[in-house]
Amino acid sequence: MPDSVDSAVQFTATTPDVPPPSAALRRGREHYFPQASDAEWNDWRWQFKNRITTLDELERHLAIPEAERKMRAEVLSDFRMGITPYYLSLIDADDPADPILRQVVPLADEFYFRAVGEEDPLGEEKYSPVPGITHRYPDRVLMVISNNCAIYCRYCTRKRTMYEGATPDVEIDAMVDYIARTPQVRDVVVSGGDPLNYSNQKLESILAKLRAIPHLEIIRIGSRVPVALPQRIDDELVAMLQRYHPLWINVHFNHPRELTPDAARACDKLLRAGIPLNNQAVLLKGVNDSVETIKSLCHGLMKMRVRPYYLYQCDPVRGAEHFRTPIAKGIEIIEGLRGHTSGLCVPTYVVDAPGGGGKIPVQPDYLLRYDERAGRAVLRNFQDKIYEYLEPGYLRDVISPSRRTPPKSASKPHSNGVAAHPKAASNGKHEPHSDKVVGKSRWVHKGASPKRPKKS
Ligand code: SF4
Structure with missing residues:
Protein backbone atom coordinates (compact mmCIF):
# COMPACT_ATOMS: atom_id res chain seq x y z
CA MET A 1 0.00 0.00 0.00
CA PRO A 2 2.67 2.60 0.80
CA ASP A 3 4.15 1.92 -2.64
CA SER A 4 0.94 2.89 -4.37
CA VAL A 5 0.59 5.99 -2.20
CA ASP A 6 4.15 7.10 -2.94
CA SER A 7 3.65 6.50 -6.63
CA ALA A 8 0.66 8.83 -6.49
CA VAL A 9 3.01 11.79 -6.31
CA GLN A 10 5.74 10.65 -8.68
CA PHE A 11 4.13 12.59 -11.52
CA THR A 12 5.75 15.82 -10.42
CA ALA A 13 9.17 14.43 -11.30
CA THR A 14 8.16 14.84 -14.94
CA THR A 15 7.11 18.46 -14.49
CA PRO A 16 10.20 20.58 -15.18
CA ASP A 17 9.38 23.45 -12.83
CA VAL A 18 8.27 21.27 -9.90
CA PRO A 19 10.95 19.27 -8.07
CA PRO A 20 10.06 15.74 -6.95
CA PRO A 21 8.21 16.28 -3.65
CA SER A 22 9.62 13.32 -1.78
CA ALA A 23 13.20 14.50 -2.45
CA ALA A 24 12.33 18.11 -1.67
CA LEU A 25 10.64 17.06 1.55
CA ARG A 26 13.65 14.98 2.62
CA ARG A 27 16.02 17.84 1.90
CA GLY A 28 13.72 20.26 3.72
CA ARG A 29 13.50 18.27 6.92
CA GLU A 30 17.29 17.74 7.01
CA HIS A 31 17.83 21.41 6.32
CA TYR A 32 15.41 22.85 8.87
CA PHE A 33 15.13 20.22 11.61
CA PRO A 34 18.20 17.97 11.54
CA GLN A 35 17.81 17.26 15.25
CA ALA A 36 14.21 15.93 15.05
CA SER A 37 13.88 12.17 15.56
CA ASP A 38 11.52 10.12 13.38
CA ALA A 39 9.27 9.60 16.40
CA GLU A 40 9.04 13.35 16.96
CA TRP A 41 8.61 14.21 13.29
CA ASN A 42 5.74 11.74 12.86
CA ASP A 43 3.98 12.85 16.03
CA TRP A 44 1.37 15.49 15.23
CA ARG A 45 1.53 16.85 18.76
CA TRP A 46 5.27 17.54 18.34
CA GLN A 47 4.53 19.18 14.99
CA PHE A 48 1.83 21.35 16.52
CA LYS A 49 3.93 22.32 19.55
CA ASN A 50 6.90 23.28 17.39
CA ARG A 51 5.03 25.55 15.02
CA ILE A 52 6.81 28.72 13.98
CA THR A 53 4.76 31.58 15.34
CA THR A 54 7.20 34.48 15.82
CA LEU A 55 9.66 36.35 13.61
CA ASP A 56 12.57 35.27 15.83
CA GLU A 57 11.64 31.63 15.30
CA LEU A 58 11.19 32.20 11.60
CA GLU A 59 14.58 33.86 11.32
CA ARG A 60 16.28 30.75 12.64
CA HIS A 61 15.18 29.04 9.43
CA LEU A 62 14.65 31.71 6.78
CA ALA A 63 16.46 34.98 6.14
CA ILE A 64 14.47 38.16 6.80
CA PRO A 65 15.78 41.30 5.05
CA GLU A 66 16.54 43.95 7.68
CA ALA A 67 14.44 46.51 5.80
CA GLU A 68 11.39 44.26 6.07
CA ARG A 69 11.66 43.26 9.70
CA LYS A 70 9.49 46.12 11.03
CA MET A 71 6.92 45.72 8.28
CA ARG A 72 6.57 42.01 8.92
CA ALA A 73 6.23 42.60 12.65
CA GLU A 74 3.38 45.03 12.01
CA VAL A 75 1.67 42.56 9.73
CA LEU A 76 1.85 39.92 12.44
CA SER A 77 0.02 42.23 14.81
CA ASP A 78 -2.89 42.12 12.31
CA PHE A 79 -2.91 38.41 11.59
CA ARG A 80 -0.97 35.68 13.35
CA MET A 81 1.58 33.35 11.83
CA GLY A 82 1.67 29.58 12.27
CA ILE A 83 3.80 27.15 10.27
CA THR A 84 4.25 23.50 11.20
CA PRO A 85 7.79 22.11 10.87
CA TYR A 86 6.41 19.73 8.24
CA TYR A 87 4.98 22.56 6.11
CA LEU A 88 8.14 24.62 6.60
CA SER A 89 10.14 21.68 5.26
CA LEU A 90 8.32 22.05 1.92
CA ILE A 91 9.76 25.56 1.49
CA ASP A 92 12.80 26.11 -0.68
CA ALA A 93 14.94 28.27 1.61
CA ASP A 94 16.89 29.65 -1.36
CA ASP A 95 13.85 31.01 -3.16
CA PRO A 96 12.25 34.17 -1.69
CA ALA A 97 9.35 33.74 -4.14
CA ASP A 98 8.76 30.09 -3.25
CA PRO A 99 5.03 29.28 -3.70
CA ILE A 100 4.79 27.41 -0.39
CA LEU A 101 6.55 30.22 1.48
CA ARG A 102 4.24 32.86 0.02
CA GLN A 103 1.19 31.10 1.44
CA VAL A 104 2.28 31.22 5.09
CA VAL A 105 5.16 33.69 5.58
CA PRO A 106 4.17 37.36 6.02
CA LEU A 107 5.89 39.41 3.33
CA ALA A 108 6.35 43.14 2.69
CA ASP A 109 3.52 43.06 0.12
CA GLU A 110 1.10 42.26 2.89
CA PHE A 111 2.27 45.36 4.73
CA TYR A 112 1.84 47.61 1.68
CA PHE A 113 -1.70 46.33 1.14
CA ARG A 114 -2.70 45.98 4.78
CA ALA A 115 -5.37 48.68 4.48
CA VAL A 116 -6.82 47.29 1.25
CA GLY A 117 -9.69 44.82 1.39
CA GLU A 118 -12.47 43.91 3.77
CA GLU A 119 -12.66 42.21 7.14
CA ASP A 120 -15.61 40.05 6.13
CA PRO A 121 -15.58 40.01 2.30
CA LEU A 122 -18.28 37.34 2.00
CA GLY A 123 -20.74 38.95 4.39
CA GLU A 124 -20.75 35.88 6.63
CA GLU A 125 -21.79 37.93 9.63
CA LYS A 126 -24.76 39.34 7.72
CA TYR A 127 -26.18 35.85 7.13
CA SER A 128 -25.51 34.60 10.64
CA PRO A 129 -28.68 33.74 12.61
CA VAL A 130 -26.57 32.63 15.61
CA PRO A 131 -22.83 33.22 16.16
CA GLY A 132 -20.78 30.71 14.18
CA ILE A 133 -23.55 29.77 11.71
CA THR A 134 -23.79 31.24 8.22
CA HIS A 135 -27.07 30.37 6.52
CA ARG A 136 -26.77 31.69 2.98
CA TYR A 137 -28.14 28.88 0.81
CA PRO A 138 -31.57 27.31 1.31
CA ASP A 139 -30.65 23.77 2.40
CA ARG A 140 -27.17 23.99 3.90
CA VAL A 141 -25.24 25.95 6.50
CA LEU A 142 -21.66 26.75 7.41
CA MET A 143 -20.76 26.03 11.03
CA VAL A 144 -17.54 27.62 12.29
CA ILE A 145 -16.51 25.63 15.37
CA SER A 146 -12.84 26.50 15.68
CA ASN A 147 -10.72 29.60 15.52
CA ASN A 148 -7.27 28.17 15.04
CA CYS A 149 -5.44 26.28 12.35
CA ALA A 150 -2.29 24.21 11.93
CA ILE A 151 -0.99 26.90 9.57
CA TYR A 152 -2.30 30.38 8.94
CA CYS A 153 -2.73 31.17 5.27
CA ARG A 154 -1.94 34.80 4.50
CA TYR A 155 -4.98 35.06 2.17
CA CYS A 156 -7.48 33.55 4.64
CA THR A 157 -11.02 34.89 4.17
CA ARG A 158 -11.78 34.33 7.83
CA LYS A 159 -8.66 35.88 9.33
CA ARG A 160 -10.89 38.25 11.33
CA THR A 161 -11.97 35.32 13.52
CA MET A 162 -8.58 33.77 14.28
CA TYR A 163 -7.40 33.65 17.85
CA GLU A 164 -6.12 30.80 19.99
CA GLY A 165 -8.59 29.07 22.24
CA ALA A 166 -11.52 26.80 21.67
CA THR A 167 -14.98 28.07 20.81
CA PRO A 168 -17.03 27.77 24.05
CA ASP A 169 -19.30 24.72 24.24
CA VAL A 170 -22.29 26.93 24.84
CA GLU A 171 -21.74 28.59 21.43
CA ILE A 172 -21.35 25.26 19.68
CA ASP A 173 -24.54 23.99 21.35
CA ALA A 174 -26.38 27.08 20.08
CA MET A 175 -25.20 26.30 16.52
CA VAL A 176 -26.35 22.68 16.81
CA ASP A 177 -29.66 23.88 18.21
CA TYR A 178 -30.17 26.19 15.21
CA ILE A 179 -29.67 23.29 12.79
CA ALA A 180 -31.96 21.05 14.85
CA ARG A 181 -34.82 23.60 14.68
CA THR A 182 -34.32 24.41 10.98
CA PRO A 183 -35.68 21.41 9.07
CA GLN A 184 -34.66 22.63 5.62
CA SER A 199 -9.08 16.49 20.21
CA ASN A 200 -10.91 13.41 18.98
CA GLN A 201 -13.17 13.52 22.03
CA LYS A 202 -14.21 17.13 21.52
CA LEU A 203 -14.77 16.70 17.79
CA GLU A 204 -16.72 13.49 18.35
CA SER A 205 -19.03 15.16 20.85
CA ILE A 206 -19.93 17.74 18.17
CA LEU A 207 -20.35 15.18 15.38
CA ALA A 208 -22.53 12.99 17.61
CA LYS A 209 -24.88 15.91 18.32
CA LEU A 210 -25.13 16.72 14.63
CA ARG A 211 -25.70 13.11 13.62
CA ALA A 212 -28.59 12.91 16.10
CA ILE A 213 -30.53 15.51 14.05
CA PRO A 214 -32.92 13.46 11.88
CA HIS A 215 -33.20 15.89 8.93
CA LEU A 216 -29.44 16.46 8.65
CA GLU A 217 -28.33 14.17 5.83
CA ILE A 218 -24.74 15.16 5.12
CA ILE A 219 -21.87 16.32 7.33
CA ARG A 220 -18.90 17.90 5.59
CA ILE A 221 -15.69 18.95 7.31
CA GLY A 222 -13.45 21.64 5.82
CA SER A 223 -9.80 21.04 6.75
CA ARG A 224 -6.28 21.94 5.69
CA VAL A 225 -4.79 19.42 8.12
CA PRO A 226 -4.05 16.78 5.43
CA VAL A 227 -1.96 19.49 3.69
CA ALA A 228 -0.23 21.11 6.67
CA LEU A 229 -0.22 18.47 9.39
CA PRO A 230 -0.85 15.08 7.73
CA GLN A 231 0.49 13.25 10.82
CA ARG A 232 -2.81 14.19 12.54
CA ILE A 233 -4.72 11.77 10.27
CA ASP A 234 -4.05 8.69 12.36
CA ASP A 235 -5.99 5.45 12.86
CA GLU A 236 -7.73 6.69 15.99
CA LEU A 237 -9.08 9.84 14.32
CA VAL A 238 -10.20 7.99 11.21
CA ALA A 239 -11.96 5.27 13.26
CA MET A 240 -13.87 7.99 15.08
CA LEU A 241 -14.82 9.92 11.91
CA GLN A 242 -16.20 6.89 10.13
CA ARG A 243 -18.82 6.44 12.85
CA TYR A 244 -20.59 9.55 11.53
CA HIS A 245 -21.25 8.73 7.90
CA PRO A 246 -22.28 10.05 5.47
CA LEU A 247 -19.31 12.30 6.15
CA TRP A 248 -17.25 14.13 3.53
CA ILE A 249 -14.08 16.17 3.85
CA ASN A 250 -13.13 19.21 1.78
CA VAL A 251 -9.35 19.51 1.67
CA HIS A 252 -7.34 22.51 0.51
CA PHE A 253 -4.28 21.78 -1.63
CA ASN A 254 -3.09 24.78 -3.67
CA HIS A 255 0.16 23.64 -5.21
CA PRO A 256 1.51 20.32 -6.56
CA ARG A 257 4.47 20.50 -4.16
CA GLU A 258 1.99 20.00 -1.31
CA LEU A 259 1.15 16.56 -2.69
CA THR A 260 3.79 14.73 -0.70
CA PRO A 261 3.85 11.04 0.24
CA ASP A 262 2.77 12.06 3.79
CA ALA A 263 -0.21 13.99 2.44
CA ALA A 264 -1.06 11.12 0.09
CA ARG A 265 -0.96 8.65 3.01
CA ALA A 266 -3.26 10.89 5.08
CA CYS A 267 -5.75 11.13 2.21
CA ASP A 268 -5.55 7.40 1.57
CA LYS A 269 -6.46 6.66 5.20
CA LEU A 270 -9.53 8.88 4.98
CA LEU A 271 -10.59 7.46 1.63
CA ARG A 272 -10.27 3.88 2.89
CA ALA A 273 -12.64 4.83 5.71
CA GLY A 274 -15.21 5.73 3.07
CA ILE A 275 -14.76 9.50 3.40
CA PRO A 276 -14.86 11.17 -0.03
CA LEU A 277 -12.33 13.97 -0.44
CA ASN A 278 -12.92 17.08 -2.54
CA ASN A 279 -10.25 19.71 -3.05
CA GLN A 280 -10.94 23.42 -2.80
CA ALA A 281 -7.97 25.34 -4.17
CA VAL A 282 -7.64 29.12 -4.12
CA LEU A 283 -6.21 30.87 -7.17
CA LEU A 284 -3.23 32.84 -5.86
CA LYS A 285 -0.90 35.14 -7.74
CA GLY A 286 2.68 33.94 -7.47
CA VAL A 287 1.56 30.57 -6.11
CA ASN A 288 -0.52 28.69 -8.64
CA ASP A 289 -1.67 31.20 -11.29
CA SER A 290 -0.77 29.22 -14.37
CA VAL A 291 -2.37 26.48 -16.42
CA GLU A 292 0.67 24.22 -15.91
CA THR A 293 0.59 24.50 -12.10
CA ILE A 294 -3.15 23.92 -11.74
CA LYS A 295 -3.06 21.08 -14.25
CA SER A 296 -0.19 19.46 -12.37
CA LEU A 297 -2.09 19.94 -9.10
CA CYS A 298 -5.29 18.40 -10.49
CA HIS A 299 -3.48 15.45 -12.07
CA GLY A 300 -1.73 14.76 -8.76
CA LEU A 301 -4.99 15.02 -6.82
CA MET A 302 -6.64 12.57 -9.18
CA LYS A 303 -3.81 10.10 -8.61
CA MET A 304 -4.50 10.41 -4.90
CA ARG A 305 -8.23 9.88 -5.63
CA VAL A 306 -9.03 13.41 -4.44
CA ARG A 307 -11.51 15.18 -6.68
CA PRO A 308 -10.56 18.69 -7.84
CA TYR A 309 -13.81 20.35 -6.78
CA TYR A 310 -13.50 24.15 -6.72
CA LEU A 311 -10.94 26.68 -7.85
CA TYR A 312 -11.80 29.83 -5.90
CA GLN A 313 -11.08 33.35 -6.97
CA CYS A 314 -9.12 34.85 -4.05
CA ASP A 315 -11.49 36.90 -1.90
CA PRO A 316 -10.80 40.63 -1.40
CA VAL A 317 -9.94 40.15 2.25
CA ARG A 318 -7.83 42.77 3.98
CA GLY A 319 -4.08 42.30 3.45
CA ALA A 320 -4.38 39.84 0.55
CA GLU A 321 -4.51 42.19 -2.41
CA HIS A 322 -1.13 40.93 -3.67
CA PHE A 323 -2.59 37.43 -4.06
CA ARG A 324 -5.52 38.48 -6.23
CA THR A 325 -5.55 37.80 -9.97
CA PRO A 326 -7.91 39.15 -12.63
CA ILE A 327 -10.89 36.88 -13.31
CA ALA A 328 -9.47 36.51 -16.83
CA LYS A 329 -6.64 34.45 -15.32
CA GLY A 330 -9.09 31.93 -13.87
CA ILE A 331 -10.94 31.71 -17.19
CA GLU A 332 -7.64 31.18 -18.99
CA ILE A 333 -6.78 28.32 -16.63
CA ILE A 334 -10.12 26.59 -17.11
CA GLU A 335 -9.79 27.10 -20.87
CA GLY A 336 -6.38 25.40 -20.65
CA LEU A 337 -7.87 22.42 -18.81
CA ARG A 338 -11.27 21.79 -20.40
CA GLY A 339 -10.85 19.32 -23.24
CA HIS A 340 -7.07 19.22 -22.75
CA THR A 341 -7.36 16.82 -19.84
CA SER A 342 -10.09 14.58 -18.44
CA GLY A 343 -13.24 16.31 -17.28
CA LEU A 344 -12.74 14.97 -13.75
CA CYS A 345 -9.55 17.05 -13.55
CA VAL A 346 -11.37 20.30 -14.20
CA PRO A 347 -12.53 22.08 -11.02
CA THR A 348 -15.41 24.53 -11.08
CA TYR A 349 -13.94 28.03 -11.05
CA VAL A 350 -16.04 30.24 -8.77
CA VAL A 351 -16.13 33.81 -7.63
CA ASP A 352 -17.65 34.15 -4.16
CA ALA A 353 -19.80 37.23 -4.59
CA PRO A 354 -18.89 40.12 -2.29
CA GLY A 355 -21.26 40.79 0.58
CA GLY A 356 -22.81 37.32 0.63
CA GLY A 357 -24.03 36.64 -2.91
CA GLY A 358 -22.68 33.11 -2.80
CA LYS A 359 -20.51 31.17 -5.24
CA ILE A 360 -20.92 32.15 -8.86
CA PRO A 361 -19.40 29.75 -11.40
CA VAL A 362 -17.41 31.42 -14.16
CA GLN A 363 -16.11 29.69 -17.24
CA PRO A 364 -15.05 30.39 -20.81
CA ASP A 365 -17.89 30.95 -23.30
CA TYR A 366 -18.57 27.76 -25.20
CA LEU A 367 -22.17 28.62 -26.14
CA LEU A 368 -21.63 31.46 -28.61
CA ARG A 369 -25.19 31.90 -29.85
CA TYR A 370 -28.47 30.33 -28.85
CA ASP A 371 -31.75 30.90 -30.65
CA GLU A 372 -34.27 29.11 -28.51
CA ARG A 373 -37.13 29.81 -30.94
CA ALA A 374 -35.34 28.37 -33.93
CA GLY A 375 -33.80 25.57 -31.89
CA ARG A 376 -30.30 26.43 -33.00
CA ALA A 377 -27.08 26.82 -31.04
CA VAL A 378 -23.59 27.79 -32.10
CA LEU A 379 -20.91 26.23 -29.95
CA ARG A 380 -17.16 26.43 -29.66
CA ASN A 381 -14.99 23.45 -28.73
CA PHE A 382 -11.69 23.31 -26.84
CA GLN A 383 -9.75 23.71 -30.11
CA ASP A 384 -11.64 26.93 -30.88
CA LYS A 385 -13.61 25.28 -33.70
CA ILE A 386 -17.20 26.38 -34.21
CA TYR A 387 -20.13 23.94 -34.44
CA GLU A 388 -23.82 24.35 -35.12
CA TYR A 389 -26.16 22.24 -33.04
CA LEU A 390 -29.86 21.83 -33.92
CA GLU A 391 -32.28 21.01 -31.14
CA PRO A 392 -35.27 18.66 -31.22
CA GLY A 393 -37.47 21.76 -31.64
CA TYR A 394 -35.79 22.48 -34.96
CA LEU A 395 -36.95 19.13 -36.37
CA ARG A 396 -40.50 19.75 -35.13
CA ASP A 397 -40.51 23.09 -36.91
CA VAL A 398 -39.57 21.46 -40.20
CA ILE A 399 -42.36 18.91 -39.93
CA SER A 400 -45.08 21.38 -39.01
CA PRO A 401 -44.05 25.04 -38.59
CA SER A 402 -47.60 26.02 -37.57
CA ARG A 403 -47.32 23.92 -34.41
CA ARG A 404 -44.53 26.04 -33.15
CA THR A 405 -45.41 28.74 -30.66
CA PRO A 406 -42.74 31.11 -29.41
CA PRO A 407 -41.74 30.26 -25.86
CA LYS A 408 -42.63 32.93 -23.33
CA SER A 409 -39.01 33.27 -22.26
CA ALA A 410 -37.65 33.51 -25.80
CA SER A 411 -34.85 36.02 -26.15
CA LYS A 412 -35.42 38.99 -28.37
CA PRO A 413 -33.75 38.20 -31.69
CA HIS A 414 -31.01 40.38 -33.07
CA SER A 415 -31.50 41.93 -36.50
CA ASN A 416 -30.05 38.79 -38.06
CA GLY A 417 -32.75 36.73 -36.34
CA VAL A 418 -30.29 35.01 -34.03
CA ALA A 419 -30.60 35.83 -30.36
CA ALA A 420 -27.65 35.71 -28.05
CA HIS A 421 -28.25 33.34 -25.20
CA PRO A 422 -29.22 35.53 -22.27
CA LYS A 423 -26.70 33.82 -20.00
CA ALA A 424 -23.81 33.79 -22.47
CA ALA A 425 -21.48 36.65 -21.66
CA SER A 426 -19.89 37.01 -25.07
CA ASN A 427 -16.43 38.46 -25.02
CA GLY A 428 -16.78 39.41 -28.67
CA LYS A 429 -13.88 37.16 -29.57
CA HIS A 430 -15.85 34.42 -31.20
CA GLU A 431 -18.44 35.96 -33.48
CA PRO A 432 -20.06 33.08 -35.29
CA HIS A 433 -19.85 33.31 -39.04
CA SER A 434 -21.13 30.74 -41.48
CA ASP A 435 -17.73 30.05 -42.97
CA LYS A 436 -16.30 29.39 -39.52
CA VAL A 437 -18.74 26.60 -38.70
CA VAL A 438 -16.89 23.32 -39.07
CA GLY A 439 -19.60 20.97 -37.83
CA LYS A 440 -23.38 20.81 -38.09
CA SER A 441 -26.10 18.47 -36.92
CA ARG A 442 -26.56 15.85 -39.66
CA TRP A 443 -29.91 14.29 -38.95
CA VAL A 444 -31.90 16.85 -40.89
CA HIS A 445 -31.01 19.42 -43.54
CA LYS A 446 -32.61 22.81 -43.76
CA GLY A 447 -35.49 22.89 -46.23
CA ALA A 448 -35.69 19.13 -46.66
CA SER A 449 -38.72 17.22 -45.45
CA PRO A 450 -37.92 14.24 -43.33
CA LYS A 451 -38.90 10.94 -44.90
CA ARG A 452 -42.00 9.37 -43.44
CA PRO A 453 -42.71 5.63 -43.46
CA LYS A 454 -45.13 4.59 -46.24
CA LYS A 455 -48.58 3.50 -45.21
CA SER A 456 -49.15 -0.16 -45.86
S1 SF4 B 1 -7.52 29.26 4.78
FE1 SF4 B 1 -8.25 27.60 6.08
S2 SF4 B 1 -6.41 26.65 6.93
FE2 SF4 B 1 -5.81 28.63 6.10
S3 SF4 B 1 -5.92 30.02 7.85
FE3 SF4 B 1 -7.89 30.14 6.82
S4 SF4 B 1 -9.23 28.64 7.83
FE4 SF4 B 1 -7.06 28.19 8.40
Missing part, protein backbone atom coordinates in the same frame (compact mmCIF):
# COMPACT_ATOMS: atom_id res chain seq x y z
CA VAL A 185 -30.99 22.22 6.53
CA ARG A 186 -29.91 18.87 5.13
CA ASP A 187 -26.17 19.57 4.77
CA VAL A 188 -23.69 21.22 7.14
CA VAL A 189 -20.12 22.30 6.42
CA VAL A 190 -18.21 22.12 9.70
CA SER A 191 -15.28 24.47 9.36
CA GLY A 192 -13.21 27.07 11.14
CA GLY A 193 -10.36 27.52 11.64
CA ASP A 194 -9.74 23.84 11.39
CA PRO A 195 -12.08 21.34 13.09
CA LEU A 196 -9.38 18.64 13.00
CA ASN A 197 -7.31 20.75 15.42
CA TYR A 198 -9.67 19.62 18.17
